[in-house]
Amino acid sequence: xxxxxxxKKYAETLEKERIPLGKRPEWLKVRLxxxxxxxxxxxxxxxxxxxxxxxxxxxxxIAECWNARTATFMxxxxxxxxxxGFCNVKLGLPTELDLDEPRRVAESVEQLKLRHVVIxxxxxxxxxxxxxxxxxxxxxxxxxxxxxxxxxxxIPDFKGEEHAFEIIMQQPPDILNHNLETVNRLYxxxxxxxxxxxxxxxxxxxxxxxxxxxxxxxxxxGEKKEEVIxxxxxxxxxxxxIMTIGQYLQPTKNHLPVDRFVTLDEFKExxxxxxxxxxxxxxxxxxxxxxYHADKHARLI
Numbered sequence: 001x002x003x004x005x006x007x008k009k010y011a012e013t014l015e016k017e018r019i020p021l022g023k024r025p026e027w028l029k030v031r032l033x034x035x036x037x038x039x040x041x042x043x044x045x046x047x048x049x050x051x052x053x054x055x056x057x058x059x060x061x062i063a064e065c066w067n068a069r070t071a072t073f074m075x076x077x078x079x080x081x082x083x084x085g086f087c088n089v090k091l092g093l094p095t096e097l098d099l100d101e102p103r104r105v106a107e108s109v110e111q112l113k114l115r116h117v118v119i120x121x122x123x124x125x126x127x128x129x130x131x132x133x134x135x136x137x138x139x140x141x142x143x144x145x146x147x148x149x150x151x152x153x154x155i156p157d158f159k160g161e162e163h164a165f166e167i168i169m170q171q172p173p174d175i176l177n178h179n180l181e182t183v184n185r186l187y188x189x190x191x192x193x194x195x196x197x198x199x200x201x202x203x204x205x206x207x208x209x210x211x212x213x214x215x216x217x218x219x220x221x222g223e224k225k226e227e228v229i230x231x232x233x234x235x236x237x238x239x240x241x242i243m244t245i246g247q248y249l250q251p252t253k254n255h256l257p258v259d260r261f262v263t264l265d266e267f268k269e270x271x272x273x274x275x276x277x278x279x280x281x282x283x284x285x286x287x288x289x290x291x292y293h294a295d296k297h298a299r300l301i
Contacts, residue, residue, distance in 0.1 A: 007085040007256060010189035010222070025261050025286075072118040072154070072291040073105050075138060076131040080122035082193045086181070086221065088251035089122055097127065102134060106141035109149060116295035117142060118177075120154035125193070130158035132167035139171035150174040150298040152214070154290055160198045165205055174298055175242070176206040177214040179290055180235065183227040190221060190256065200238040207239030214297065216244035216290045222259040225266070232274055242281045242297050245270050246288035262286065 079094045080087070109117050119138055124131040132155075139151055152175040158164035168176075184196040199215075207213045215235055219228060228245075235243060245267065250258050267284045274282035281297050 004083060004192060007083075007189050007192070010085075010186075010256065021258060021261060072120055072294075073108070073138075074120050074122065075101055075105060075134055076121040076124050078122065081125040082123045082191075084181075084192070084194075085190050085256040086218065086248060086251075088255070093126065094122075094124060097124075097131075097134070099134075102138035102141050105138050106145050109142050110145045114146070114149055116150045116152065116298045118152045118154060118291040118294050119173075120177075120290070121156060123156045123193075125159060129164045129167055130156060130161065132158060132164040136167055136171045139173060143171070150295075152177055152291070152294050152298065154179065155202075157194060157198055157202055160195075160201065162205070165202070168206075169209055172209070172211060174212065175214050175294070176211040177216070177242075177290060178202050178206075179216045180231060181217055182221060183217075183223040183231050184234075185227060186222055200234055203235065203238045203240050207241075212242070213240050214242035214244070215240050216246070216288075218246055218248035219262045219266075219270075220258055220260050221248040221256060228270060229273065232270070232277060232279075236274075236277050236279060241279065243274055243279050243283070244288050244290055244292065245282070245284040246292075247286040 074089075077094050077096075077098065078090055079092045080089045081091075081093065083091055105119065119135065121131055121135070135153055135155065139153070142149060142151055151173040153168070153173040154177040155168065157178065178199060180196070180199050181194075182190045187194060187196050203213050203215060217228070217231065232243065247262055248256075248258055250256065264285070267286065271282045271284035274284070281300055283293055
């Protein structure tokens with residue numbers, strides 16, 4: 001991807017002001033993916049012509065999750081209509097909508113015998129419903145084939161359109177996840193087509209419908225500690241039940257740079273604060289990503 005001019009200016013500011021990062025800490029090092037289960041899941045995804053956020057976003061936990069025969073499916077294709085400065089998913093204008101995708105996802109969930117499944121997507125702002133109907137059909141088919149499987153969906157903001165939210169509620173998930181990603185001050189650089197207040201309002205809307213809600217952020221992209229605390233308070237007051245916090249890692253040199261490697265102690269401080277605040281679960285450590293230990297969250301709440 002190519003970052004826009006505002007993102008470029010912000011990246012240059014970070015490079016000038018930050019303390020040199022030095023060597024990557026040991027806690028951010030992961031093994032290369034391997035193992036028979038990993039190979040089996042990888043082959044299933046290719047045979048089914050499915051995308052996973054595990055691969056597209058270069059998730060550091062791909063080996064652990066795939067060897068446990070779990071994966072986060074990414075629907076609505078592999079091309080996103082938004083230019084977020086942190087994301088490695090392909091940017092562009094999608095050319096088609098794969099209406100058979102929900103069937104293939106459901107069959108893969110059945111073949112993997114998943115106890116919990118996470119479904120996410122790219123942004124499809126060119127679609128009238130933002131792709132909400134594909135989420136709904138995917139949920140319906142999974143429940144038809146695997147009624148005991150719990151479902152978490154990690155949705156885009158659908159530009160705040162309530163008609164898209166209503167479509168999601170036709171086949172509601174067990175957990176509704178929507179990531180804030182970063183603090184309010186950095187939205188223009190990190191998520192230029194999103195709005196902090198709109199994402200909070202989305203969490204509130206689904207919470208008021210009775211769903212369990214979840215959100216996540218990354219740290220080390222230029223935020224201040226007090227801004228993270230404020231964000232956590234905003235999320236909790238908006239009705240969020242579960243929160244994930246992980247270290248931002250620059251996917252390529254064309255993305256926003258890492259500002260700092262957040263310490264293990266600081267991650268623990270966020271976890272402790274979140275639990276004291278009232279979150280039912282907080283995952284906070286360097287390699288945490290949105291769907292990390294998602295099956296555990298479904299069982300705990």
